[in-house]
Structures are given as structure tokens and as C-alpha cells.
Amino acid sequence: MGRRARNKQGMPPSLEEFQKKPAKKETKRKAVPEEKPVKKTAKRAKKAVEEEEYEDPKDLPEVDLEELSAAKKSLFDDDEEEDLQGFEQLDDDEDDDLQDEFVDSDEEDRERPMFSDDDSDDMDAINAANMEEYSKKLDEEALQEQQDAEDELLEESMKNPRAKVLPTEQEEEEMKTGGSDLTMVRTRMLEVVKVLEDFKNLAEEGRSRTEYMDRLISDICEYFGYTPFLAEKLFNLFSPSEAIEFFEANEIHRPVSIRTNTLMTRRRELAQTLVNKGVNLQPIGTWTKVGLQIFDSQVPIGATPEYLAGHYILQAASSFLPVMALDPQENERVLDMAAAPGGKTTYISALMKNTGCVFANDANKARTKSLIANIHRLGCTNTVVCNYDAREFPKVIGGFDRVLLDAPCSGTGVIAKDQNVKVNRTEKDFIQIPHLQKQLLLSAIDSVDSHSATGGVIVYSTCSVAVDENEAVVDYALRKRPNVKLVDTGLAIGKPAFTSYRGKHFNQKLSLARRYYPHAYNVDGFFVAKFQKIAASPHDVSKAGAKEKELAADAEAAEESLIHNDFAEFDDEADTEIMKESIKRSLKKKGVNPNSVDIDKKLRKSNRQNGTKIRFQTFLKVLEQRLTSSDKHVFHHLVAIVSRKSSFSRKSAQKSVFRKLYNARLVNTSNRRLEHDFRDSDPLNVDMDLVLLMLVFWVEIAWTSQKPMDQRVAPVVLSL
Ligand SMILES: C[S@@+](CC[C@H](N)C(=O)[O-])C[C@H]1O[C@@H](n2cnc3c(N)ncnc32)[C@H](O)[C@@H]1O
Numbered sequence: 001m002g003r004r005a006r007n008k009q010g011m012p013p014s015l016e017e018f019q020k021k022p023a024k025k026e027t028k029r030k031a032v033p034e035e036k037p038v039k040k041t042a043k044r045a046k047k048a049v050e051e052e053e054y055e056d057p058k059d060l061p062e063v064d065l066e067e068l069s070a071a072k073k074s075l076f077d078d079d080e081e082e083d084l085q086g087f088e089q090l091d092d093d094e095d096d097d098l099q100d101e102f103v104d105s106d107e108e109d110r111e112r113p114m115f116s117d118d119d120s121d122d123m124d125a126i127n128a129a130n131m132e133e134y135s136k137k138l139d140e141e142a143l144q145e146q147q148d149a150e151d152e153l154l155e156e157s158m159k160n161p162r163a164k165v166l167p168t169e170q171e172e173e174e175m176k177t178g179g180s181d182l183t184m185v186r187t188r189m190l191e192v193v194k195v196l197e198d199f200k201n202l203a204e205e206g207r208s209r210t211e212y213m214d215r216l217i218s219d220i221c222e223y224f225g226y227t228p229f230l231a232e233k234l235f236n237l238f239s240p241s242e243a244i245e246f247f248e249a250n251e252i253h254r255p256v257s258i259r260t261n262t263l264m265t266r267r268r269e270l271a272q273t274l275v276n277k278g279v280n281l282q283p284i285g286t287w288t289k290v291g292l293q294i295f296d297s298q299v300p301i302g303a304t305p306e307y308l309a310g311h312y313i314l315q316a317a318s319s320f321l322p323v324m325a326l327d328p329q330e331n332e333r334v335l336d337m338a339a340a341p342g343g344k345t346t347y348i349s350a351l352m353k354n355t356g357c358v359f360a361n362d363a364n365k366a367r368t369k370s371l372i373a374n375i376h377r378l379g380c381t382n383t384v385v386c387n388y389d390a391r392e393f394p395k396v397i398g399g400f401d402r403v404l405l406d407a408p409c410s411g412t413g414v415i416a417k418d419q420n421v422k423v424n425r426t427e428k429d430f431i432q433i434p435h436l437q438k439q440l441l442l443s444a445i446d447s448v449d450s451h452s453a454t455g456g457v458i459v460y461s462t463c464s465v466a467v468d469e470n471e472a473v474v475d476y477a478l479r480k481r482p483n484v485k486l487v488d489t490g491l492a493i494g495k496p497a498f499t500s501y502r503g504k505h506f507n508q509k510l511s512l513a514r515r516y517y518p519h520a521y522n523v524d525g526f527f528v529a530k531f532q533k534i535a536a537s538p539h540d541v542s543k544a545g546a547k548e549k550e551l552a553a554d555a556e557a558a559e560e561s562l563i564h565n566d567f568a569e570f571d572d573e574a575d576t577e578i579m580k581e582s583i584k585r586s587l588k589k590k591g592v593n594p595n596s597v598d599i600d601k602k603l604r605k606s607n608r609q610n611g612t613k614i615r616f617q618t619f620l621k622v623l624e625q626r627l628t629s630s631d632k633h634v635f636h637h638l639v640a641i642v643s644r645k646s647s648f649s650r651k652s653a654q655k656s657v658f659r660k661l662y663n664a665r666l667v668n669t670s671n672r673r674l675e676h677d678f679r680d681s682d683p684l685n686v687d688m689d690l691v692l693l694m695l696v697f698w699v700e701i702a703w704t705s706q707k708p709m710d711q712r713v714a715p716v717v718l719s720l
Pocket residue numbers: 106110111114115116117319337338339340341342343344345361362363364367388389390391406407408409
């Protein structure tokens with residue numbers, strides 16, 4: 001069997017199949033409780049993990065180490081081919097493994113805020129966690145009691161279907177002043193979820209769905225410590241009950257895993273050596289031949305002679321996935337665009353058996369040190385390290401067989417590792433980071449040789465679960481580069497990515513990309529998409545560097561409704577100029593020479609007649625305050641249409657749309673003349689579609705601001 005074929009994964013079992021599998025035989029070494037952690041509270045699930053993961057050695061029966069070694073050895077006796085066969089026919093136990101045995105590590109070295117690996121940090125964390133877990137074990141009974149009490153309370157409240165789950169105004173006040181009892185908050189969250197799932201039967205009369213949702217988001221913020229912005233963003237990805245599972249999973253550390261460096265050793269040899277040193281481990285599910293899950297260890301796992309000799313690397317299981325999807329072949333030329341600290345580069349190098357050439361690039365020079373260190377330690381000799389802004393590619397060098405873009409991201413998939421994400425991420429991050437990701441992905445695509453005999457592949461991955469950083473980025477790339485198509489990742493696990501999300505529709509092929517969630521697979525949240533480049537494009541020979549791309553992307557982004565940080569850049573002067581232009585046009589249309597008229601005077605008169613002092617800037621401020629991001633999206637959509645339909649610059653188009661909205665806002669039934677002006681002063685003579693879109697926009701504002709806008713909108717409709 002050829003290498004490529006051997007590397008191909010079997011068809012993924014469905015999620016249902018995964019979930020229906022009977023529980024795996026319990027072993028004392030199992031780190032994750034048999035029950036899915038998501039069925040427990042954050043604390044309780046964590047407790048269960050602690051109990052099993054850090055079982056007090058004193059409580060264990062005496063074990064003959066030789067026997068243990070022999071038993072462990074048998075775990076790795078299957079040769080690689082058998083592993084593969086098993087992989088193609090996932091059995092029940094293995095499926096269950098998949099849920100339990102994914103691990104984190106290398107992502108810790110991701111640069112903050114980009115989330116990075118650092119093996120030694122990882123180990124410190126593990127050892128510290130062990131001690132903490134041991135001491136927490138003493139609290140077990142108390143915690144269990146508390147849990148039982150909570151469950152009882154919940155059960156009781158559920159008996160009364162129309163129980164008053166939401167706090168009264170007075171209770172709200174008390175909560176504000178006296179703080180909340182977290183147990184109560186948690187119980188209420190679960191109750192609200194139940195109500196939301198059967199709103200018709202369980203909701204209190206007179207209470208709206210929004211009230212329940214708002215309460216739930218507030219409680220999530222309070223209980224788990226998220227900002228309302230991020231809580232809502234993440235909440236929207238799931239059903240209410242699954243959202244709680246996700247938030248709870250973020251309170252639990254993923255298990256620790258290592259990847260065998262096949263340039264140096266084989267997995268079963270490594271496992272045997274480590275077991276002999278007192279490391280308690282098990283292979284990660286059948287989907288990987290190189291991963292080992294570590295349950296506990298009598299030696300520091302990041303400082304064993306084998307570690308120092310490069311026989312393994314601490315690496316999150318989810319980090320294997322993009323490289324497996326990339327499927328690098330021997331003797332190829334591969335680019336790892338954002339490579340530091342090298343968890344994925346070294347895996348690529350190993351899969352290529354140190355043949356061909358891997359360009360490992362990272363924009364952060366400091367981080368290339370750890371990249372170089374890992375490359376050396378793991379004995380990768382086919383690797384060139386470089387330090388460019390990856391948007392410089394393919395100007396630096398192009399024509400690669402494969403490119404991996406493990407993009408810098410917001411890290412919403414690895415909150416369990418970095419709790420700061422809960423409070424640090426802002427709306428701006430979810431505009432700026434995707435903006436960079438899009439530019440990087442286009443560069444990745446342009447750096448691949450579409451005529452590659454073996455490859456022509458691009459893999460895009462992030463450790464974020466946000467749609468803006470995943471589906472939206474991939475969809476953008478598909479639109480901008482019709483010479484690529486999405487293909488199957490070949491990965492055995494993962495949920496299909498979204499093809500539509502909250503009113504946005506993406507390329508249908510996005511269902512081929514994969515999403516990973518901590519609560520679903522006990523791995524870091526991750527996203528993997530695989531492209532095949534089917535033809536060359538003019539961009540492939542582009543000599544544009546990062547700066548040029550940034551400028552081009554800014555312009556494109558405005559068209560794509562992405563950037564609105566220049567939202568309030570209009571000034572009175574510009575405002576006046578536009579109005580003057582409009583008056584001149586109007587005069588011309590009437591056959592009057594504009595030069596024969598005092599335009600300033602006419603403008604003043606017009607302003608007086610309009611009785612308005614609202615200027616663009618004021619209007620922008622109002623918009624900023626009142627628009628949700630989806631409203632802004634509509635606005636930018638309008639701008640994009642106007643600039644496409646005209647030769648106007650983006651700025652002029654923005655002004656024009658504002659002019660429309662501005663004027664439309666003044667129209668009312670008693671002012672027919674203004675209606676007329678509104679149409680006459682239209683500098684673009686925009687078509688009906690645009691006006692209708694504007695109305696949609698206005699209706700959205702009305703909806704958002706909860707104020708009736710019909711009075712303003714209706715006459716515009718009438719005037720069409
Ligand atoms: C998610 S981490 C990469 C982790 C790495 N692939 C691994 O597996 O070890 C993202 C990396 O992107 C790098 N980065 C950020 N902006 C970049 C850019 N414009 N060009 C290249 N690298 C960039 C960061 O320095 C960071 O190391």
C-alpha cells in the first residue's frame with residue numbers, strides 16, 4: 001500500500017455512532033470519567049476527573065511492576081498495519097476512547113494571545129495540578145453532598161412546570177446589592193435551559209423567550225466568569241443545553257498527551273520505556289498511531305532522557321489533526337506558515353521521514369527560538385526556519401506542494417488552558433483577527449503549486465470555535481480564489497462545519513471542514529479545513545508583500561462588510577461638500593447652471609427648511625450606539641453594493657449610503673417635498689433594490705432599538 005493510501009483515514013463514524021457506543025471497560029488508569037463530563041457540573045465533573053486522574057497511590061493495590069509492564073506492552077503489540085485496520089473499523093471501545101482520550105499540550109506554547117506550547121510550562125502545570133487534585137480529594141464528600149442537594153432542588157423545581165424560574169424584580173435588586181449564591185445561579189441556569197427547550201409548556205406566563213435568554217447569559221457570565229459579549233457569542237454556537245456543556249467543559253483541563261517522534265522511535269517502544277519508568281499511559285484512540293495519553297507519572301514527563309533525546313513531544317491531540325489532514329508526502333516541498341513552536345512542523349517532518357523540505361515560518365522572531373529548539377531536539381533535518389510575516393508569501397518563495405496555515409487566533413477553543421480568554425476577547429478581536437486570517441489564507445493558497453504531482457493542498461486550522469475565524473474565513477477564501485475547492489479532511493472525528501449561521505450562508509462544501517469541541521470529544525476546540533488547488537491564478541506570481549496585501553485587504557474588507565473602525569471619520573466639511581454636490585446635480589437636472597447660483601446660501605436654506613442639525617458625525621455616533629454587529633453588517637453590505645454599482649470610492653459610497661439613511665430618516669408623511677428631494681438629491685440614482693435593502697436595514701434598527709420605525713419607513717416605501 002502506498003504511503004498516501006496508508007495515511008488516508010477511514011470514513012468518519014457519525015456523531016450518533018460515537019454516542020451510541022457502549023461505555024468502554026473501566027480501567028483504573030482511565031483519566032476521564034466514564035460518564036461524559038458534560039453531564040456534570042463544572043466542579044463535579046472536574047472532581048471526577050481529579051479522582052481518576054490523580055488517584056492517590058496509597059489507595060492502589062500493590063502492583064508487580066514486571067506484570068504491569070507486560071500488560072502494558074500488550075497494549076502496543078499491534079503493528080502499525082493492524083492499527084490501520086482497526087482505524088477503518090472503529091469498534092465500540094475505541095469510539096469511547098475517542099471521547100475520553102484526547103489531550104492537550106503543545107498549544108500552550110502558542111504565543112499569547114495566540115496560544116502557544118511550552119513543554120516545560122505544561123509539565124509544571126501538570127505537577128501542580130496533581131498536588132492540587134490530591135488535596136481536593138479530601139473535599140469529595142462535602143462536594144458530593146452539595147451536588148446532591150442541587151440536583152434535588154432542580155428535580156423539585158422541575159415538578160412544577162410553570163415554576164417561577166426567573167427572579168422577580170425585588171430578587172434582582174437583592175442580587176445586585178448582596179451578590180449571588182453560585183449554587184443558586186447554577187440551578188437557575190439548568191432550570192432556564194429546561195424552560196428554553198420546552199418553552200411552550202414550561203415558560204412562566206407573560207415572560208418572553210428573550211427574558212429567559214438574557215437571564216441565562218447573565219448567569220453564565222456570573223457563574224463561569226465570561227464577559228457578556230463572549231458568553232453570548234459562544235452561547236449562540238449551540239443549543240442552550242449544549243452551550244452549558246461547552247462552558248462546563250472549559251472548566252476542566254484536557255488530558256495530557258504526547259506524540260511519538262517516529263524519526264527516533266516507535267510508539268510501542270516508547271510506551272514500554274515510559275511504563276518501565278513509572279508512567280501510566282495508554283494509546284490515544286485508533287485514529288492516531290503516534291499519540292499516547294498520560295494519566296500520571298512518577299517522573300517528570302518533560303524531562304525524561306527520552307524527552308531530551310527527542311523521542312516524543314508534549315502535544316495536544318487536537319494538534320495532530322491539521323497535520324493528518326495535510327497528509328504530507330515524502331520528498332515534497334511543504335510550507336508551515338505559522339509554525340512556532342513547531343509541534344506541527346516536527347510532525348510534518350516525521351511523516352515525510354526527513355525527506356524533501358519543510359519551510360517552517362513564523363512572524364515572531366522570539367518564538368522561532370522554541371521552534372528551532374524543537375526541530376533540533378526531535379532530529380528534523382529537512383527543515384528550514386524562516387521569519388517572515390506570512391503574508392509575504394509567495395513573494396518570498398512559492399510553488400509548494402502543500403501549505404499548512406495553523407493560524408493565529410482568538411483561542412476560544414482553548415479556554416480551559418487560558419482562562420484569560422473569557423474576559424480579554426472583545427468584538428474588535430473578532431474583526432481584526434479574521435481580517436489577518438483571511439490575508440494569510442489567501443497567501444497560503446497563492447503559495448501552492450496547482451500542478452504539484454503529489455499535492456496542491458492547503459490546510460487551514462485554528463484553535464478557535466468562533467465562526468468569524470473559521471467558516472467565514474474559509475468562505476471568503478473560496479470566493480476570492482475560485483481556483484481552490486474544499487475537500488474531505490480525511491479525519492475520522494469532528495463535526496461538520498456550519499454551512500449557514502445566524503442568517504449568513506456559506507459555501508455548501510463547508511460541511512467538509514471539521515469542528516472539534518471540548519465537550520464533544522474531550523479535545524481542545526479546533527477547526528480544520530482542507531483545500532485542493534485546482535488551477536493557478538494570477539495571484540500566484542504576485543510580488544505583493546504584506547503591506548500591499550494589507551491595503552488591498554482593507555479595501556476588500558470594507559466591501560465584505562468587515563471593517564468599521566473608520567465608522568465615524570466623516571466630518572462637517574466633507575458633509576457639506578457632499579450636500580453641495582448634491583444641490584449642484586439637482587440644479588443641473590433642472591437645467592440651471594450651478595455656477596449661477598449661490599450654493600452656500602442654498603445649502604443654508606435647505607438646512608433650515610429641513611429643520612435638521614443632524615450631521616454625519618452625529619448620525620454615525622447614533623448608529624454606533626444603536627447598531628448591533630448584524631446591523632452594521634447590513635450597512636456595510638449597502639456600501640459594498642453602492643461601490644460596486646458606481647465608480648465611487650469606498651468612502652464616497654459610505655457617505656452616499658449615509659446620505660440615503662440620513663434623508664430617509666427625515667421623510668415623513670407630512671413632508672412630501674423632502675421625499676421628492678430625497679430622490680432628486682440621490683447622487684447615485686440607486687436602484688430599488690438598494691432602497692429596499694436600506695429599508696431592511698432600518699427595520700433591523702427598529703427591531704434592535706425596540707422602537708417603531710414604520711412612520712419613517714412607510715413613506716419611503718410609498719415613494720418608490
Ligand atoms: C497557533 S500558533 C502556531 C502553532 C504552531 N503551528 C504549532 O503547532 O506549534 C500561531 C502562530 O502564528 C504566528 N503568527 C502570527 N501572525 C503571523 C503572521 N502574520 N505571519 C506568520 N506567523 C504569524 C504567531 O507568532 C504564532 O506562533
